[in-house]
Amino acid sequence: MKYSSLILNCLTAVILSACSLQSQKQDIIESRVEELLGQMTLQEKIGQMNQLTSTGNVDEMVTMAKEGKIGSFLNITDAKVVDRIQKAAVEESRLGIPVLMARDVIHGYKTIFPIPLGQAATFNPQLVEEGARIAAIEASSDGIRWTFAPMIDVSRDARWGRIAESCGEDPYLNAVMGVAMVKGFQGDSLNSPTSIAACAKHFAGYGASEAGRDYNSTFIPERLLRNVYLPPFEAAAKAGCATFMTSFNDNDGVPSTGNSFILKDILRNEWKFDGMVVTDWTSTTEMIAHGFCKDRKEAAMKAVNAGVDMEMGSASFIEHLEALVEEGKVSEASIDNAVRNILRLKFRLGLFEHPYVTTDQSVKYAPEHLAKAKEAAGQSAILLKNTDGVLPFGKNVHTLAVIGPMADAPHDQLGTWVFDGEKSHTQTPLTALREMYGKQVQIIYEPGLAYSRDKRTEGISKAVATARRADAVVAFVGEESFLSGEARSLADLDLRGAQKQLIAALAQTGKPLVMVVMAGRPLTIADEVKASNAVLYSFHPGTMGGPALADILFGKTVPGGKLPVSLPKMVGQLPIYYAHNHTGRAPNGNETLIDDIPLEVGQVTLGSTSFYMDAGFGPLFPFGYGLSYTTxxxxxxxxxxxxxxxxxxxxxxxxxxxxxxxxxxxxxxxxxxxxxxxxxxxxxxxxxxxxxxxxxxxxxxxxxxxxxxxxxxxxxxxxxxxxxxxxxxxxxxxxxxxxxxxxxxxxxxxxx
Missing domain, CATH: 2.60.40.10 (Immunoglobulins)
Structure with a gap:
């Protein structure tokens, strides 16, 4: 007992010492922030609140850094350019404040992991954290120290293209996966050269855009906001997420960039967040188009007064804040608070001590990174159907027909929000099947369609002829990467082009048909699921999607992914999600559907429950669904x-x-x-x-x-x-x- 008490006392002492050391470090940072802030002119403070994208003119950007007119640059990926700008900022400006380099590193930098919706399908937060860590290591090798992820908008409408960037429809799943991404990006310590600051976005409610149309308004009452849409953000804040981003939407008439209730009352006062808040791209001046501000000057005023620290892209702060302070419409205390948050982040990142790029460039596409990306792609694949154990392919399959526009689409399988991944490094299913299994099975390939939107049907007959020569058929269909993501809202979620006709024709051959869907969102595939013997759903799987899917098809690995969103039967069901309220007349499964209604029926109620006559009530497949090769x-x-x-x-x-x-x-x-x-x-x-x-x-x-x-x-x-x-x-x-x-x-x- 004495020995146990000694161990407990030692552990307690270690914990208290670590907490004390962390507190001391924080006190030192706060002291440095205040000391530096006290030396700054109003113009220099406003300069720190200004974030612009790369102008392409290095001399121009160097001058801005030297003159203290920029706090952060976006989209500079050349380490030499980063160092040149930092030299001007740190060694040649009056106060030596480094510039924060930022980039959208959403689901990988060079090694591309599955889109976030696919990562959520793994239900494996440790794997998601490891993916974000790899993205940070690769991105920081080019001087990037800030990313705009995770996107943890609860997303329940597949028409919204940005559902691809989310972790799906559930607040808890978004919270768990969002925290995992924050930990991965930021590592054990923000001041490590391989750590990048995470950014929880979009704050708040953006995933509920009306009618699934991007940039649209939301109408979320406070109780629903707090119970459903805010919990993932609160979890991210408590996990130490370095930054938050405002969203494009107005909620109940108030644009997020000008919403002091969420930015001050909730984020700062309730959650005690001491990180930095940045606008989304030009969302400050877009408040003019909202009808919330009359001009750029008023937009700058409302954004800063609401609690925004840094403006992305639109430069209204640097144009108007000095005058607004002189006119008493924005207090210098508000400016000081914003700059405190910016400087604090830069100190926490260690930029003052280590502003230059020193990390190893060889980390890009490192073998261990590719192996982890393959693991993530494999765990994200969801088996929706497997009639009579068609999968995995066994010894009875000597010839395999590989069909479809997504079988060999190296650009499109990377998915949306990929700025730096290179299709030359993508391993497609066709390539992987040939290289990994081509010696044991004859692989015959006929795309049938050139790309997912291809409406020409003349290639379908060639695909059918190829299928007839095979023992089994695997058809890779879905959507190009361009069809999901920001500004990619769709009113029709059926397979595009002639893909529906392709699947129907292949089904008519009588050959075992495996459909693999590679997409950025849930698609309405009820007819195609019915026509297929087996169905694998793979949200755009990234660089190593091909080998991951090949191993699943041949049983080297077993599918274990689960749906992070409900898969609708038809688009008219949207938004659809499992955590709905019960209603006073909930469906009971005994409702009469449209095909069973007799002609000239009288005025009957058909059960008087909340359902669709043509779709019933539930989805095609529910949230959390996913089969295995075992039971x-x-x-x-x-x-x-x-x-x-x-x-x-x-x-x-x-x-x-x-x-x-x-x-x-x-x-x-x-x-x-x-x-x-x-x-x-x-x-x-x-x-x-x-x-x-x-x-x-x-x-x-x-x-x-x-x-x-x-x-x-x-x-x-x-x-x-x-x-x-x-x-x-x-x-x-x-x-x-x-x-x-x-x-x-x-x-x-x-x-x-």
């Missing part, structure tokens, strides 16, 4: 208690058995429903998940800890509380399937 059995759900008090923690466990013939990985998911609240509550909410790998016949107990505090929500009085009452908990394989048990949270005051 899993859930049994013996157990709760540590069925009655709990606030402040306690519930332990929920379930036995998971690999009941199939192959090793496999299952993502066990925990959902909870608050049965009755002061406001209506979602039918289910994700509260945890765990990846578990089991051998055939192996069984294990999977346990979750659920602090009762995690059941809190913003109630009828706009207070975040855990309301006593009855709850249901599920442990299962997706949001629709699982074992359930009830528990109760007791109101101790009522018991006294």
């Amino acid at each position: 899993f059995k859930y049994s013996n759900l157990h709760l540590s208690s069925h009655t709990l008090r606030q402040g306690e923690t519930l332990t929920a466990s379930v036995e998971l058995t690999n009941s199939g013939q192959r090793e496999g990985t299952e993502v066990v998911q925990m959902y909870v429903r608050d049965k009755v609240g002061s406001v209506t509550r979602p039918v289910k909410e994700l509260k945890g998940f765990r990846r578990v790998t089991l051998q055939p016949g192996e069984r294990t107990t999977v346990s979750f800890q659920l602090p009762i505090s995690d059941l809190a929500f913003w109630n009828i009085d706009m207070k975040r509380v855990v309301e006593p009452g009855e709850f249901t908990l599920w442990l299962g394989t997706n949001s629709d399937e699982g074992l359930s048990a009830d528990f109760e949270v007791i109101d101790e005051k009522a018991r006294r």
Whole structure:
């Protein structure tokens, strides 16, 4: 016991010492910030608030740095140019303040990982963190020290192109994956030369753009904002995310860049965020088009007064802030607060001590980076269908027909928001299948269509003829990278061009047909799923997508991805998401659909529930769905208690058995429903998940800890509380399937 006490005392001393050292470092930074701020002129302060993209004229950018007219440059990827600008800023300007170099490094720099939506499909935050770390190592080798990721907008409408950059429809999943990305980008310490500052975007509510149309307005009441759209951002702030970005949308009539409620009241005052806030590209002056500001001067005033620190792209701050201060419309104290946040970030990044690029250039496309990208691409692939065990391909497949416009599309499989990845390094499915499996199986290739939007059908007959010569067919379809991302909203989510006709024609051959979808968003593929024997969904998988998919097709690896978004049957269901409210007339599955309605039917209600006559109620595949090459059995759900008090923690466990013939990985998911609240509550909410790998016949107990505090929500009085009452908990394989048990949270005051 004495020995144990000694160890405990030593550990406590180490922790206290580390906390004290961290506090000392922070105090030193704050002292340096104040000292430097006290030496700055108003013009120099405003210069720090100015971020512009590369002008292409190095001499011009050097002059701006020397004169203190720039705080950050975007899109400079040449280390020599970075060093030249930094030399002017650090050695030749009056105060020697370094310039912060920024770039959109969203899902990789040179080695491209799956798009964020695909990374979310892995349900593996450790792997996501490792991917962001690799992106930071590669980007920092060119002097980039700030990225505009993670995008953690809860996204429930696949028409919105930027769903590709998100982690899907669920607040919890966005929070977990967002924190993983923050940790990966920023590393163990921001002042490491290989760390880059993360940026949580878009703050806030941008994923709810009306009708799924980019840049559009949102109408999110405060309770919904706090319960659904803000939790991922709060998690990022608590994880130490260095910066936040305002969003393009206005919510309830107030553009985010001019919204002091979210930027000051919530971000600064409630969450105690001491990082830096930047606008999105020209979103300051876009408040004029919103009708919120009459001119650039008023836009600058409203943005700074709302709590913005740095302006991206539009330069209204440097044009008008000096005059606004003189007129008393913006206080110099507000300017000082903004510059404090900017300087603090630069000190935390170690830019004053190490402004120049010193990292190894050979890190780009390092073998270990490519291996990790392949692992991520493999874990992100989702098996939606596998009739009669068509996959993986076995010894009965001697000739494999590879068909489709995405089979050999090195540019498009990289996905959206790729500025620096090079298609010459992309390994496509066709290349991978030939190189990895071409000796054991004859690979015959006929694209059928030249690209995803190709409407010409003359190539389909060649594809069909090729398919008839094969033992099995794998058709790679989907969408080009250009069709998802910013400003890529779509009203029609069907396969583009003649891809639907291609799949239908291949199905008619009678050959086993495997459809692999490579896309940036959920597509409406109900007919194609029905026509195919097996379906793999791969959100644009990045540089190593080809080898990852080839190994899955031939069973070297087993698919284990899960849908981070609900897959709709048709676009008219959007927005669709599992965590909806129950409504007073919830569907029961017995509704009459349109094809079953008799002619000249009388005025009947068909069940009087909330559903579509042509689509029913649910999606094609629910959130969290994904099959494996093996099967899993859930049994013996157990709760540590069925009655709990606030402040306690519930332990929920379930036995998971690999009941199939192959090793496999299952993502066990925990959902909870608050049965009755002061406001209506979602039918289910994700509260945890765990990846578990089991051998055939192996069984294990999977346990979750659920602090009762995690059941809190913003109630009828706009207070975040855990309301006593009855709850249901599920442990299962997706949001629709699982074992359930009830528990109760007791109101101790009522018991006294």
